[in-house]
Amino acid sequence: MGAKLADLDEYWSPGLELTVRGRKYVVPLASAELGLWCRRLAQITGDVHTASTDADMQAAVERIEALPELPGGPDVSLPERVLGPVYQQMAGDGVEDPYIQFSGQAAYIWIIGGEDAAERFWTSGGRPPEASGPTNRKERRAAGSSTGGAGKTRTPASTSGTRSPKKSAASGPGKASRGRRSSPTGG
Numbered sequence: 001m002g003a004k005l006a007d008l009d010e011y012w013s014p015g016l017e018l019t020v021r022g023r024k025y026v027v028p029l030a031s032a033e034l035g036l037w038c039r040r041l042a043q044i045t046g047d048v049h050t051a052s053t054d055a056d057m058q059a060a061v062e063r064i065e066a067l068p069e070l071p072g073g074p075d076v077s078l079p080e081r082v083l084g085p086v087y088q089q090m091a092g093d094g095v096e097d098p099y100i101q102f103s104g105q106a107a108y109i110w111i112i113g114g115e116d117a118a119e120r121f122w123t124s125g126g127r128p129p130e131a132s133g134p135t136n137r138k139e140r141r142a143a144g145s146s147t148g149g150a151g152k153t154r155t156p157a158s159t160s161g162t163r164s165p166k167k168s169a170a171s172g173p174g175k176a177s178r179g180r181r182s183s184p185t186g187g
Contacts, residue, residue: 016110016118018086020099025086027103030111034081037070038111079104082111102126 051057110118
């Protein structure tokens, strides 16, 4: 007897749950038509970015123009398409446009890349991981020391708001200096 697989509803969530301004919205699963359209668009967009000749670019643009028209026609924006009824719910709730656009982008990524990709996009604020560097001094120092510092020239620290230490009797001409030597002209 062959393998018996359980109903997919047991494994698949009913949609993508977003929380915007404290309110939960559930973006329904994409139709087969919308899912295929989004994956084709993503693939062609990648082709546009990697096109090395004008002919490659033109071919990618022609593929975009040849995508089948989805229900709603060409005047329906990507967020309206991918959010479905949630778009109208959010607009009716007074959610600001940037939040709706961001939610639409997350839904698009969910359709083409799955829940993990959408979650990474959402939690990063839409910034790719390489774009978000260390946020505080401790993290920047740790990131800078991860290479061991070999071959790096350090940038001098700012001296604004600081004073030079008073010279002691031990300092002066002929004494060893641990810092930058001044020029004989005093500059």
